[in-house]
Amino acid sequence: MNKISIHDEKKVKELLEQNWEKAFRYSQIENAIYKNFIQDFDEMNTLSKKIRDILKENCFFTSLTVDTVNTSENGQTTKLLFKTITWEYIESVIMRHLTGRVTLCISCQAGCPMACSFCATWKLWLLKNLSFNEIIEQVYFAAKLLNDEWNKLRNIVYMWMGEPMLNYDIVRDTINFVTEQKKFDLANRRITVSTCWIVPGIRKFTKDFPQTSLAISLHAPNDDIRKSIMPVDHTYPLVDLMKSLDDYVKETNKKVFYEYIMINWVNDHIKLAHELWKLLESKLAHVNFIPYNAWEWTSSDWFTTTPRFVIEKFQKILQHYWVVSTIRATMWDDIDAACWQLANKKK
Numbered sequence: 001m002n003k004i005s006i007h008d009e010k011k012v013k014e015l016l017e018q019n020w021e022k023a024f025r026y027s028q029i030e031n032a033i034y035k036n037f038i039q040d041f042d043e044m045n046t047l048s049k050k051i052r053d054i055l056k057e058n059c060f061f062t063s064l065t066v067d068t069v070n071t072s073e074n075g076q077t078t079k080l081l082f083k084t085i086t087w088e089y090i091e092s093v094i095m096r097h098l099t100g101r102v103t104l105c106i107s108c109q110a111g112c113p114m115a116c117s118f119c120a121t122w123k124l125w126l127l128k129n130l131s132f133n134e135i136i137e138q139v140y141f142a143a144k145l146l147n148d149e150w151n152k153l154r155n156i157v158y159m160w161m162g163e164p165m166l167n168y169d170i171v172r173d174t175i176n177f178v179t180e181q182k183k184f185d186l187a188n189r190r191i192t193v194s195t196c197w198i199v200p201g202i203r204k205f206t207k208d209f210p211q212t213s214l215a216i217s218l219h220a221p222n223d224d225i226r227k228s229i230m231p232v233d234h235t236y237p238l239v240d241l242m243k244s245l246d247d248y249v250k251e252t253n254k255k256v257f258y259e260y261i262m263i264n265w266v267n268d269h270i271k272l273a274h275e276l277w278k279l280l281e282s283k284l285a286h287v288n289f290i291p292y293n294a295w296e297w298t299s300s301d302w303f304t305t306t307p308r309f310v311i312e313k314f315q316k317i318l319q320h321y322w323v324v325s326t327i328r329a330t331m332w333d334d335i336d337a338a339c340w341q342l343a344n345k346k347k
């Protein structure tokens with residue numbers, strides 16, 4: 001018989017039932033795993049020996065193998081490299097902000113088929129959609145690591161390898177899981193799903209998660225530039241995207257986070273700041289400028305980072321029009337964990 005993931009609540013409960021164990025035993029298991037971070041079934045002292053043996057015989061704790069845990073020199077960022085049982089490498093990144101906020105970025109696919117030209121991940125193409133337990137195991141590993149350093153995981157962003165809307169049902173189930181009080185107890189508003197604007201996915205997301213945050217990889221204020229760097233724009237042009245986002249805001253009254261990667265001479269001409277303002281005029285929006293990180297595997301070797309003073313000028317123009325924005329700090333270059341740089345070297 002194939003073993004079942006300990007994170008598969010339904011199957012673990014069935015297993016207990018088949019062995020004539022009472023349902024409340026599951027709460028004890030939950031408590032041991034998610035509150036006390038006990039990973040060894042033998043050490044779950046609140047359970048009877050019989051249950052521990054049943055779990056040992058029938059369940060596995062993790063299918064991912066930890067390949068590398070790499071922390072940046074300033075200690076703010078930790079990159080976790082995992083290997084799946086089918087030999088794909090996937091990554092997660094923990095970011096410890098100076099404000100005390102801790103965010104975990106997780107992968108929802110191994111590789112990615114979206115082919116954004118500034119991104120290293122798609123060079124792997126799509127290897128597979130990650131399963132429910134492969135996503136939860138990334139969260140668990142990070143939460144345990146933070147717990148060991150007396151820290152607590154408070155924010156999760158679905159924005160590392162892969163496009164969440166292409167693995168929607170699994171992403172949905174994992175959001176429901178991590179927000180459960182007896183699991184990771186994360187507030188819905190502290191979960192962010194970042195998408196490169198797959199419109200039908202945004203509509204489903206609006207319905208399923210009105211409290212969860214939405215980030216859009218925008219990267220250009222017009223279709224011409226967006227098409228040149230993000231092929232998905234051919235299928236879902238700006239007009240469709242903005243309509244679905246207007247509906248999202250109307251439905252949820254939540255602001256949308258717009259990611260804008262700053263690439264020298266590609267999407268950083270000052271006139272585009274005015275176009276961006278026009279696009280976001282009177283919308284509930286927050287723009288996050290991300291300095292481009294040069295990476296050897298991007299298709300356009302000539303992509304370089306926009307100079308800081310240009311990004312600041314861009315930001316000032318938006319400020320002038322009352323559009324809120326931030327410039328993301330690049331705090332993890334020394335471990336190749338910067339955004340869009342996650343085609344793993346192992347592969």
Ligand code: SF4
Nearest residue numbers: 112114116119122162
């Ligand atoms: S930027 Fe995101 S959506 Fe685009 S190829 Fe990279 S991982 Fe995929």
